[in-house]
Amino acid sequence: MMKEFKEFALRGNVLDLAVGVIIGAAFGSIVTSLVDDIMMPAIGILMGGVNFSSLSFTFHDATIKYGVFIQTVFDFLIVAFSIFLFIRIINNRLRKKKEEEPAVEEIDTKEELLMEIRDLLKKNNNI
Known part of the structure; x- marks a missing residue:
């Protein structure tokens, strides 16, 4: 069972998916900061501070x-x-x-x- 798991976990697609998830999480932090710190204050000003x-x-x-x-x-x-x-x-x-x-x-x-x-x-x- 461990051998099968090792083959599964080290398959190229699984590793690519893991890298994609990690990079996606990091990119999500960047986009969240963009929204919270840059866009939302600007939109708040345009909407009259709503x-x-x-x-x-x-x-x-x-x-x-x-x-x-x-x-x-x-x-x-x-x-x-x-x-x-x-x-x-x-x-x-x-x-x-x-x-x-x-x-x-x-x-x-x-x-x-x-x-x-x-x-x-x-x-x-x-x-």
């Missing part, structure tokens, strides 16, 4: 903090949009690099043999 997290109402003995939910949804939308922009910029740069690279046409050995047969048939038909 902070949704203070909105609530009391029902019997329970306090329903619906403003925190609204603020969390708003934060999520900003984070999602930030990630979208980041990925879009990266994809555009990668796409430009691929377009700049000259396309090298690779001919499969089977295709090469078929082309030789075609050329021989053409040559024999002309005789």
Whole structure:
């Protein structure tokens, strides 16, 4: 069982996934800081200092903090949009690099043999 686990854990896909999760968590911290420290104060100024997290109402003995939910949804939308922009910029740069690279046409050995047969048939038909 340990041998199977070792094979599973050391497979390339699992290691790639682990690295992706770690980098994703670190990137999440960066995006959260971007939202909390840069974007939200600017949006707060534009919206006249509105902070949704203070909105609530009391029902019997329970306090329903619906403003925190609204603020969390708003934060999520900003984070999602930030990630979208980041990925879009990266994809555009990668796409430009691929377009700049000259396309090298690779001919499969089977295709090469078929082309030789075609050329021989053409040559024999002309005789």
